[in-house]
Amino acid sequence: MTEVKRLKTRDEIASEYKWNIEKVYKSSKRWEEDFQELKIEALKLKEFPGTLNDPKNLISYLNLKERISRKAEVLFVYAHLKSDEDTANTEFQTIKEKIDGYLAELSSINAFFVPEILSLNEAELLKNIDEIQELNMYKFFFKQIIIMKPHTLSRELEEMLASVSDCLEAPGNIFGMLTNADMTFPNIEDENNKEIELTEVNYATFIRSKDRRVREEAFKALFSTYNKFKNTLTSSLTSSVKNFIFLSKANKYKSSLESSLKPNNIPLEVYYKSIDTINKNLDSLHRYVRVKKRLLGLDEMHMYDLYVPVIDIPKEHIEFEEAVKIVKEGLNPLGQEYLNIFKEGVDNGWVDVFENKGKRGGAYSWGCHDTMPYVLLNYNYSINDVSTFAHEMGHSIHSYYSRKNQPHLYSNYTLFCAEVASTTNEALLIHHLINKEEDENKRLYLINQELEQIRTTVFRQLMFAEFEILVHESIENGKPLNSKDLCGIWHDLNVKYFGPDMIVDDGIDMEWARIPHFYSDFYVYQYATGYAAASAFAKAILENNENALEKYKGFLKSGGSDYPINTLKTAGVDITTSKPLEATIARFNELLDMLEKQSV
Incomplete structure (x- = not known):
């Protein structure tokens, strides 16, 4: 009987094909230390409600909020990226759930800010922004807040909604766990009649097969599996939509x-x-x-x-090293500066290249102001995978430029x-x-x-x-x-x-x-x-x-x-x-x- 080709575990993937997430935290223990520090430091934010009419307090709050936000973002990125390496790893699921839950609490602590800003004298606020240097950079930020005044709730309601934000995101989290960690697909036979475990990643290869039997078999195997979970998946999607509609109505949108x-x-x-x-x-x-x-x-x-x-x-069958060369040649019209950033990303561990057991499917670019822009791939040696690599590096280099040229406040497009x-x-x-x-x-x-x-x-x-x-x-x-x-x-x-x-x-x-x-x-x-x-x-x-x-x-x-x-x-x-x-x-x-x- 032919041996079924199995996915490698995370540990079996060579280090040069993994992102350098250890540059953020070397261990969950170090992450936990920063997480506890964040929770203590964030309590200082509670001293500011009712004081922002004083420009000095407003500046102090904005500076403190940025420091806390940046630390929280790093914790969030690390936890999610480690979780995505192996969605069945309970250690990283735990820290992911910790930071997800805490961010809802942190959002609740900050929920007073926008209602309080909107309660201030608008003309005086804008005058202070123009005249006080430390507030100049916040002009567009405050303009956005003022324009959204009709959709801003009271402090109490904003805090309430912020406190349940983690719960409202549950449908998406359930969908992710079901489709990435729990759902498995049948084995199918490839073009050489070799039995292979079907996954969301290799489905993309099978559905492009020149052998019609292979692509038909992959198509039916994939969607018949989804059909078995149709009621659960309907519930998760419609619940997600209902949550979004609820928030829309709560914020007085049409x-x-x-x-x-x-x-x-x-x-x-x-x-x-x-x-x-x-x-x-x-x-x-x-x-x-x-x-x-x-x-x-x-x-x-x-x-x-x-x-x-x-x-x-x-x-x-395009090896990843060849893909790097092909993409670099294609991006030549963007100039040497752009190509140098591209090379830095490949050489310095931005990219997590290959699929492994439990790894999140698909591809994305992610990170924050104080981390590298990381790229998750599930590279499978085709020209489509080369194109996906170029696509995700486009995201990452966009983020790189943005973070290098904008303050934290405006660094996210x-x-x-x-x-x-x-x-x-x-x-x-x-x-x-x-x-x-x-x-x-x-x-x-x-x-x-x-x-x-x-x-x-x-x-x-x-x-x-x-x-x-x-x-x-x-x-x-x-x-x-x-x-x-x-x-x-x-x-x-x-x-x-x-x-x-x-x-x-x-x-x-x-x-x-x-x-x-x-x-x-x-x-x-x-x-x-x-x-x-x-x-x-x-x-x-x-x-x-x-x-x-x-x-x-x-x-x-x-x-x-x-x-x-x-x-x-x-x-x-x-x-x-x-x-x-x-x-x-x-x-x-x-x-x-x-x-x-x-x-x-």
Whole structure:
């Protein structure tokens, strides 16, 4: 009997492929010491309620709050990253739960601040900000607070909501534990009839297999497993949505969408216009499905055929060291300074490369002002993994620039800007790969890769966004949703988006249940707007438009020092119009023309 290939444990992964999290804390014991110090120091914050009308007290509070926030952020990042290394490790689960629970308490201690600021004389506060040097940098910060006055509650209510924030995040935590630690998938046979344990990570490889049996088997195994937990997953998602709606209503917003967009001064029209624009251009996606069906030589196009490359090239196996070289070459247009930061990240332990037993799935970039920007990967040797690496390093270098050029107060960029730098890296990488490729077959393969980037990042994410707004509005209007409802909405959206040439298999109806971003309400549309902005930046940089690179680096350095719409506009991209998204769809059509023309 063939031995089943098993995942390595954390200890079996070579140290050079692990992030250097020990640079933050060498042990849980040292973490625990800082955690206890934080709890003692934070008590000093309780001395300030009722005193902030005195500018000296206000300055003292802001300085103390920053010191405590920075220490808490480091504790939080370490605990979560260690937990994500092995989600079944109870030691790190424990410290994660400790800091998560305490942050709710810390938030409650600070909850007096905004209501008290709004109770002060506004004119006098602004005068003090202008005249007192130590307060100058807080001007935009206080402007944001004043604008949000209609949505700010009393001190008592703010403290109450802050104290239960950890409980309100429970649905997302339950989803994460279920899908990362507890849920297991069947073994399947690969192309060589070797039995392999299916995981969320290697599913991405199997669903791209040229062997239709393999991708169909992986598809059915994955979604049949999710279907077994459909009631639990429905409960976790709808509970998360209800919690978000509750907070939206508590803060006097007209809708949950408004509560997500208004704090960052993003017009609601940006969300609806994005969905409307993509719906007006679904013919392009329908055409792509039609072309793909023909190039794959299929009588029927199923959902499990969607990710397989239309061009047959030998199976890739790109070692991580080669991936580093490829990405560095692709990012060359960003200049030597950018490349030096990239090299520093790879050499100094930013990146956790390979999958191990219990490791959180997917990929992300994370960290804080006083840590390195860490990158979690589950690298699996394909060109898609190379692209993911470029994407996450885009996030991390954005964070690096932001933290180096902004004070702690403004060092975090908004979610609306979060996907721009990462996607700019992907756009530059695929452009480089297409242009340098001399083998016509491989070039067609790469053209299809860029088509897939746009399909998955723009069309797919806006389908997600449409699902999300339908779910939120249904629950807001008093209509409860069960698993059949969610599966029905998802099925109908797939039928609409992929068109008449696609057979929408029943298995796909459970796909909504494996999207972690649905627990970060109204996040996914920003992948599409971010891609549109990134495409505009990449095009300007590659065409050597005047000051394009400096404007882009200015965007990277700006952090959260202005509203995201303004930050992008200053750098040359107006995302309030449909033009960036329409230009991206035009590129999709251009690539589709190339694919059709060269594959005849």
